[in-house]
Amino acid sequence: MTTRRAPSKMIPRAFPGIKPAEVEELISNCEVKSYAAGAVLCRENGLESTFYMILEGEVQVTKLINATEMRLLKTLYPGDFFGEMALIHNSPRAATVTAMNQVVVLELDKRGFDRVLERSSSVAMAMVREISSRLRENDEMAIEDLRIRASELAQAYQKLAEQDLARREFLTNIAHELRTPLMTASGYLKLLQKGAITGEQLGTAVDTVERNVEHIVALVNDILFLQEMDLVLSEFQALDLGQICRNVVDKYKHTAADQNVSLSLRGDDSKLSLPGDARSLERALSALVDNAIKFSPRGGDVEVRLAAENGDVHLSVQDHGIGISADIRPQIFDRFYHLERHGGELFSGLGLGLSIAKQVIEQHHGKLEVESEVGRGSIFQMVFKGAGAGIGQ
Numbered sequence: 001m002t003t004r005r006a007p008s009k010m011i012p013r014a015f016p017g018i019k020p021a022e023v024e025e026l027i028s029n030c031e032v033k034s035y036a037a038g039a040v041l042c043r044e045n046g047l048e049s050t051f052y053m054i055l056e057g058e059v060q061v062t063k064l065i066n067a068t069e070m071r072l073l074k075t076l077y078p079g080d081f082f083g084e085m086a087l088i089h090n091s092p093r094a095a096t097v098t099a100m101n102q103v104v105v106l107e108l109d110k111r112g113f114d115r116v117l118e119r120s121s122s123v124a125m126a127m128v129r130e131i132s133s134r135l136r137e138n139d140e141m142a143i144e145d146l147r148i149r150a151s152e153l154a155q156a157y158q159k160l161a162e163q164d165l166a167r168r169e170f171l172t173n174i175a176h177e178l179r180t181p182l183m184t185a186s187g188y189l190k191l192l193q194k195g196a197i198t199g200e201q202l203g204t205a206v207d208t209v210e211r212n213v214e215h216i217v218a219l220v221n222d223i224l225f226l227q228e229m230d231l232v233l234s235e236f237q238a239l240d241l242g243q244i245c246r247n248v249v250d251k252y253k254h255t256a257a258d259q260n261v262s263l264s265l266r267g268d269d270s271k272l273s274l275p276g277d278a279r280s281l282e283r284a285l286s287a288l289v290d291n292a293i294k295f296s297p298r299g300g301d302v303e304v305r306l307a308a309e310n311g312d313v314h315l316s317v318q319d320h321g322i323g324i325s326a327d328i329r330p331q332i333f334d335r336f337y338h339l340e341r342h343g344g345e346l347f348s349g350l351g352l353g354l355s356i357a358k359q360v361i362e363q364h365h366g367k368l369e370v371e372s373e374v375g376r377g378s379i380f381q382m383v384f385k386g387a388g389a390g391i392g393q
C-alpha cells in the first residue's frame with residue numbers, strides 16, 4: 001500500500017498558483033473517501049459530476065474498443081487526478097476508472113467546485129489551465145485511438161477483400177473442375193445410348209465414364225467434408241495407423257502409376273496406435289499423397305513413412321517433385337489456395353487438400369510440418385506428441 005499524501009501538499013502541485021488560503025477553501029468543499037480493490041470509481045459513458053484526486057493507492061483507466069476489447073490507457077498514482085471534465089461540462093465519462101488496490105481519494109462535486117469559483121478567481125484560472133492541458137492529452141489519446149481503429153478497420157477490410165476474392169476464385173475453379181469430367185462423362189453416355197460405341201471400345205468408354213464420375217464425387221466429398229470438419233468429430237477410438245497407411249497407398253497405386261510415379265510405404269508394420277477418427281485421418285493422409293503425386297509431373301518416387309520417435313508418432317509423405325518456393329509456403333494451407341501453373345505444367349484441383357489435412361491433424365492434437373526445396377521436392381510430416389503407443393497397449 002502506498003503512503004497517503006496530504007491534500008494540502010498535493011493540490012498546489014496539481015494546480016500551480018493556488019494560494020494556501022485557497023487550498024484550504026478547496027479542501028473544505030471536498031470529501032475524503034475510501035474504495036476497496038476492484039471498485040469502479042468512474043464508468044465509461046456514465047453521466048457523473050465528480051472530480052477525484054488520488055491520496056493513496058492506484059487506479060487503472062480503461063476504455064472499451066470496438067465493443068469487445070478492454071484496453072488499458074494508463075495507471076494513475078497518488079497525486080494524479082481524473083474526472084475533471086465533469087466540473088465544466090455535462091458530458092459522459094470517456095473511460096472507466098477502477099481501483100487496483102485500497103484507494104483513498106479527495107472528491108469534489110460540481111456544486112462544491114462552483115462555490116470555490118465564486119470565492120476565488122485564481123483557483124478557477126489554475127484549474128482551467130490544468131483541465132485545458134488534460135483536454136489536449138485526451139485529444140491526443142483519442143486521435144491515437146482513432147488511428148489504431150482505422151488501422152484495424154483497414155486490416156479487416158483487406159481480409160474481407162481477400163476472402164471475397166478467394167470465394168470467387170473458388171467458385172470459378174469448381175466450375176472448371178466439374179465441367180471437364182461432366183462433359184466427358186456426358187459425351188460418352190450419349191454415344192453409348194446411341195449405340196455408337198461397341199466391341200472393345202465399349203469397355204474403355206465405360207471405364208472413362210466411371211473415372212470421371214469418381215472424380216466428380218471426390219470433389220463434392222471434399223467440399224462437404226470441409227464443412228463437416230467445423231462440427232464435432234465422432235468419439236475418438238484407437239486406430240491402427242499402419243492399416244490407414246496401407247489403405248491410402250492401395251487407393252492411390254493406380255493414380256501414381258498413371259503418372260509414372262512410384263508409390264511406396266515404409267513402417268506400416270510398426271503397430272502404432274493413435275486415438276482418433278479413422279475416416280478423417282485417412283482423408284488427411286490421402287490429401288497429402290494425392291498432392292505429392294500431382295506435383296511430381298515428371299515421375300519419380302513418393303514415399304509414405306510411419307515411425308515412432310521418443311514416444312511421438314511421425315507420419316510423413318515425401319516426394320521429389322517441383323517443390324514449394326519460400327514466398328508461397330505460408331499460403332499453401334489456406335482454404336482454396338491453388339497453384340494452377342508451374343513452368344509449363346498445369347495442375348488441376350480446388351486447393352482444399354492441404355487445408356483439410358492441416359485441420360484434421362490439429363483436431364487430432366497434432367501438427368503438420370513441411371520442408372521443401374524448389375526443384376527437389378517436399379516432405380509433409382504429421383507429428384502427434386506422446387501418441388506412440390502400440391496396438392492393444
